[in-house]
Structures are given as structure tokens and as C-alpha cells.
Amino acid sequence: MKSPLFYAKILLFGEYGIIKDSKGLAIPFNAYRGALKTTDTFDEFSKKSNDNLRKFFTYISNLNSELVSFDLAAFQKDLDNGMYFDSSIPQGYGVGSSGALVASIYDQYAQDKITVLENLTREKLLKLKEIFSLMESFFHGKSSGLDPLNSYLSLPILINSKEHIEPAGIPSQKEGKGAVFLLDSEQIGETEPMVNIFMNKMKNEGFRKMLSEEFAIYTDACIDDFLKGNVTSLFTNVKSLSKIVLKNFKPMIPDAFHKVWKKGIDTNDYYLKLCGSGGGGYILGFTEDYQKAQESLKDYKLELVYRF
Known part of the structure; x- marks a missing residue:
């Protein structure tokens, strides 16, 4: 066929x-x-x-x-x-x-x-x-x-x-230093259990407040920046988003990557976020300097998605 x-x-x-x-x-x-x-x-x-x-x-x-x-x-x-x-x-x-x-x-x-x-x-x-x-x-x-x-x-x-x-029209890729990449956790993630954890968290008023007042606001800002090609502002907002996810979505981040996640925020070499529901699979990375991110994450498999 x-x-x-x-x-x-x-x-x-x-x-x-x-x-x-x-x-x-x-x-x-x-x-x-x-x-x-x-x-x-x-x-x-x-x-x-x-x-x-x-x-x-x-x-x-x-x-x-x-x-x-x-x-x-x-x-x-x-x-x-x-x-x-x-x-x-x-x-x-x-x-x-x-x-x-x-x-x-x-x-x-x-x-x-x-x-x-x-x-x-x-x-x-x-x-x-x-x-x-x-x-x-x-x-x-x-x-x-x-x-x-x-x-x-x-x-x-x-x-x-x-x-x-x-x-949506996204800006065409440039041959710049910045990149979006995938980091391989080398673990399988299952969607349903992760979504169930999220739905249970949604019963908590503090979590709902964080989702609407922080998570959604930074997500929307990142999307606007990405579509308009505002790279400097994008990385500021992605860093904020990465911090929020580390603090509030820990069960969705494989245990072995909690420190790796924090290292990116502390060094500004890269910022990580969930790719899909999390729990394993790929983790999405953003960096202003892909070479620096590669050196910083040399023990892991990375895959290039998009260049800035």
C-alpha cells in the first residue's frame, strides 16, 4: 500500500x-x-x-x-x-x-x-x-x-x-548560536499516570493559582516572543518558566534530572522544560549558546530542533 x-x-x-x-x-x-x-x-x-x-x-x-x-x-x-x-x-x-x-x-x-x-x-x-x-x-x-x-x-x-x-507562521531558522534541543532521559514516559498526577494537583487551590497566575502567563509570553522573534525576551521568560516547572512539576521530571535542571538555571548555560507530559522521554532545552549547552550536558544525548 x-x-x-x-x-x-x-x-x-x-x-x-x-x-x-x-x-x-x-x-x-x-x-x-x-x-x-x-x-x-x-x-x-x-x-x-x-x-x-x-x-x-x-x-x-x-x-x-x-x-x-x-x-x-x-x-x-x-x-x-x-x-x-x-x-x-x-x-x-x-x-x-x-x-x-x-x-x-x-x-x-x-x-x-x-x-x-x-x-x-x-x-x-x-x-x-x-x-x-x-x-x-x-x-x-x-x-x-x-x-x-x-x-x-x-x-x-x-x-x-x-x-x-x-x-502559525514561525520565524525561519537562523545560523545563530541559540537553539532549541531535545535531551534524551533514556526512560519511557507514560502519559496517563502523569496527567492523573496533574489532575490531582489541580484539586489544590494554591496549585491552580500558580497555574493561572504564573505558569500560563510565562507560557503565553514565551509563545509571543518565539513567534515575534524576540530572542532576548524569550530566554528571560523561558528561564522563569523553567524555575516554575522545577518547583511545581517535580513528579513529571525524572529524579535523575532534578539537579541537571537546576544546573541550567544556575549557570544560564541552558533552560529545561517538559516535552509533552514528562515522566521520561525527551526533555526540551533552550539555550543561547548551543555549543556551551553541549559541553555542559556532555554526558547526555542531545538532538537539535531549531536554531536562533
């Missing part, structure tokens, strides 16, 4: 905040990608993927929604012909492995699908997000639908609120 590629995504800003309706900014990350394929002879990877797709097929078959319907006969036939999701996107790393899979299935089997070539009005974007939220909930228990949307459109997406999302 001939299926298009769908890319990983990075939520630059807005993790957890978007659950509570603050801003978010997600960008496609084309270093990792996935596509539906078929094989005559299963290896361990493709067999496991086919088994998982069958579970997803059952879930989709039982979706009782007027939002979307699928060509289930074609889906079933392809599964029987050895379909699997061939993906280089690491799972449990906060870069949207399930999002790319959901985008692939929607693209291949949704009936009357909204295509990326048509005029994407706000209503169409919100409908897509709602469909993807429904589909991706199979993987996480609760999904915003944002990861599949980003993967499907392959465009940066600005989340102003739950009801207001739009494609």
Missing part, C-alpha cells in the same frame, strides 16, 4: 496549560516519521504493530459518533493483508508517536475526510481536533487531539484556547 508519511511533533510551549485553556505552540518535527505499510512476512516489530492496529480497529468500530465514520471493510482487509505502522518515532517520548498513527488511520480510512488542501477554516480545524481527540483517547485515556492534528497538517499550530486554534 502507498501511504503518506506523518511526522512527529514537539509541543514547544503549553504542556498541561492547554488542558486548562492557556496558550500552546506545537511544531512538526520531521526527524521522526511514520507510515502505514503492508508485509507478507511479519517480523517481531510489524507483528506487534499489526496486533495493536487490530485493537485500535475494534475501538474505532465501536465509536458511536456523528463526527466521523470509517471504511471499516477496507481497514479490516488491509489488516488481514499484513498492515502495520512503520515508524521511527520513539514511543513514550513526548513527540507524538500515537498522533502520527492516528493521522495515518484518519487519512487512509475516514469517509468524507477534511483534507489538508482545502480552506482550513476555524470550524474545520476544531472539527478535526475533536475527531482526533476521540480517536487518540484509545491510547491515553484522554487526549486533546492536538498531536494528530499537528501531524496531519504538518504545520506549526498556535493554540489560543480550546475553541481557537490556527496555523
Whole structure:
């Protein structure tokens, strides 16, 4: 079968905040990608993927929604012909492995699908997000639908609120010293337990106050700075955000990285923030001097995302 590629995504800003309706900014990350394929002879990877797709097929078959319907006969036939999701996107790393899979299935089997070539009005974007939220909930228990949307459109997406999302133009990369990078924690993170911890914290009035009065304000400022190319202001705000996350989101930061996180703030060599729900996977880093950050983090695997 001939299926298009769908890319990983990075939520630059807005993790957890978007659950509570603050801003978010997600960008496609084309270093990792996935596509539906078929094989005559299963290896361990493709067999496991086919088994998982069958579970997803059952879930989709039982979706009782007027939002979307699928060509289930074609889906079933392809599964029987050895379909699997061939993906280089690491799972449990906060870069949207399930999002790319959901985008692939929607693209291949949704009936009357909204295509990326048509005029994407706000209503169409919100409908897509709602469909993807429904589909991706199979993987996480609760999904915003944002990861599949980003993967499907392959465009940066600005989340102003739950009801207001739009494609965003981000400044083109420069050959400067500054960078956004991924730091590999070498641990798998699971979304659902992390979201549950967050929801329990939300019962605390002090935590809710911090989220609306500090976390959301600095997140929104970072997004504005990034989109406008205000690099100096961006790093001031990212540092503040990094401090807030270290203080208030400790359970989402792997224990081995608490000191590494604080070292960045103390030295100004780099600033770390959560990439996705945390608990493992990638940690997102911002630095005004990528070479200095590389030296400071020489014991860890880094991956470049964007240059300033």
C-alpha cells in the first residue's frame, strides 16, 4: 500500500496549560516519521504493530459518533493483508508517536475526510481536533487531539484556547548560536499516570493559582516572543518558566534530572522544560549558546530542533 508519511511533533510551549485553556505552540518535527505499510512476512516489530492496529480497529468500530465514520471493510482487509505502522518515532517520548498513527488511520480510512488542501477554516480545524481527540483517547485515556492534528497538517499550530486554534507562521531558522534541543532521559514516559498526577494537583487551590497566575502567563509570553522573534525576551521568560516547572512539576521530571535542571538555571548555560507530559522521554532545552549547552550536558544525548 502507498501511504503518506506523518511526522512527529514537539509541543514547544503549553504542556498541561492547554488542558486548562492557556496558550500552546506545537511544531512538526520531521526527524521522526511514520507510515502505514503492508508485509507478507511479519517480523517481531510489524507483528506487534499489526496486533495493536487490530485493537485500535475494534475501538474505532465501536465509536458511536456523528463526527466521523470509517471504511471499516477496507481497514479490516488491509489488516488481514499484513498492515502495520512503520515508524521511527520513539514511543513514550513526548513527540507524538500515537498522533502520527492516528493521522495515518484518519487519512487512509475516514469517509468524507477534511483534507489538508482545502480552506482550513476555524470550524474545520476544531472539527478535526475533536475527531482526533476521540480517536487518540484509545491510547491515553484522554487526549486533546492536538498531536494528530499537528501531524496531519504538518504545520506549526498556535493554540489560543480550546475553541481557537490556527496555523502559525514561525520565524525561519537562523545560523545563530541559540537553539532549541531535545535531551534524551533514556526512560519511557507514560502519559496517563502523569496527567492523573496533574489532575490531582489541580484539586489544590494554591496549585491552580500558580497555574493561572504564573505558569500560563510565562507560557503565553514565551509563545509571543518565539513567534515575534524576540530572542532576548524569550530566554528571560523561558528561564522563569523553567524555575516554575522545577518547583511545581517535580513528579513529571525524572529524579535523575532534578539537579541537571537546576544546573541550567544556575549557570544560564541552558533552560529545561517538559516535552509533552514528562515522566521520561525527551526533555526540551533552550539555550543561547548551543555549543556551551553541549559541553555542559556532555554526558547526555542531545538532538537539535531549531536554531536562533
